[in-house]
Amino acid sequence: MANGTAQNAVTLRRDTWWAAPLITAVVLGSFGIYSTWRALSNADFLVEPYLSPFYSPYILASWWPFSPALLILWAPLGFRATCYYYRKAYYRSFFLAPPACAVRPLAKEGSYAGESKLPFILQNIHRYFFYAAGVVLFFLWVDAFKALKFEDGLGVGVGTLVLFANAALLSLYSLSCHSFRHLIGGNLDVFSKCPTRFMLWGKASALNEHHMLWAWVSLFGVALADLYVFLLARGVITDVRLI
Amino acid sequence: MAVVKMRLYRGDSNGGAEKEYEVPLEEGMVVLDAIHFIQANYDGDLAVRWNCKAAKCGSCSAEINGMPKLTCKTRLDTLPLDKPVTVYPIKTFPIIKDLVTDVSWNYKVRKTIPPFTPAKDTKWVMYQEDVERGQEFRKCIECFLCQDVCHILRNHDKKNEFIGPRMLIKIAELEMHPLDTLDRKEFLRDQAGIGYCNITKCCTEVCPEHIHITDNAIIPLKERVADTYFDPLQWLLEKFKGSPKQ
Missing domain, CATH: 3.10.20.30 (Beta-grasp domain)
Incomplete structure (x- = not known):
């Protein structure tokens, strides 16, 4: 009991405070297992004209003996791992630091260093992962446009819409990023001298209010886009040509 | 009844x-x-x-x-x-x-924050878009619920290392003020211990004034610290352009 305070229980909360971190752990953990399996499988990721987002841009390098997804996925993985929203999610769910508000954390009293020391001090390079993930996002848009080009000419299939939706959701997630919000205008103290940056900061701030939403829907979006291509490649489903 | x-x-x-x-x-x-x-x-x-x-x-x-x-x-x-x-x-x-x-620790630690420092020849003219960001932080009623729920103070008792969310919004108010000229990034990193915050957002959840403590104050301050201490490109840019802050 520190400083003569009145309580020493893990928590006095009676609500279901454990539900949110548990659900987050299950969903994030499931995505981690699925994406690792798909990234390492090196198969069923290309069904013309659709390319799985886990393998975009498709890099065929003779010097690389492993799955080409591993050449790419470090960027979006690093972007999500250092993301301010996901940090909250996994610090609560996986590190129990703390699992919920006013609930005792797992770490021993006094042993905590937060993001002031290695390894978590590296969260400060989030903006560099933002730049790298931006390059990957550019290629996802390129792939979405390539998904308009069928053997018999231009067209639109369900897969085309899936890839466009995936790129759009990832764009919303990226443009709502806290680091982007800072770099585009948040680092200014006097907005009135930079009206364009003030306007862009305002738009980024509006998106940023829903950063958690974009983080989740874009995560589901990228998994579902990959799953769609996987199921097509396995012949489980058939793509429906809309136009 | x-x-x-x-x-x-x-x-x-x-x-x-x-x-x-x-x-x-x-x-x-x-x-x-x-x-x-x-x-x-x-x-x-x-x-x-x-x-x-x-x-x-x-x-x-x-x-x-x-x-x-x-x-x-x-x-x-x-x-x-x-x-x-x-x-x-x-x-x-x-x-x-x-x-x-006894919440007096909060008042003691608040006195350590470098105060508002305008330039000597300041023209006291400010535009709404320049001050409205700080107005959110001025809603703080100093109930110290954010300080109470912060696990760094509550469970790890890091009162010598970490200044707490209420003090960070005070620093944000000063740092983002259009007429302030002082650079508090070194203070933020060293004395305020902003690196201890792992942004689990409990401070925001309990704030009765609904101040977006994490998104609008702590994270922007973390990004400002990153500009100077963790981003060589921004550091170079600051050196090249010069910083308006002392």
């Missing part, structure tokens, strides 16, 4: 225990009303700090059913009443008596 069971912490720095009371429930009743009923009808020596009863003075902070809240803003009909409602003093600060704690 319905009756609500209240379990209040009674004790001081030497120890204490919960004590149960029965309070007649009235429409619109808040937890502070129930405490006042107990004080008036059962235990006149019950210690509780309160002032405005309008969620503006920040005096009546406590932990209701384990969550840091203002007792004057927490209606009893929003709580599950099938079990007794527990009211404890805020955990992070030393108890004086019953529901009253």
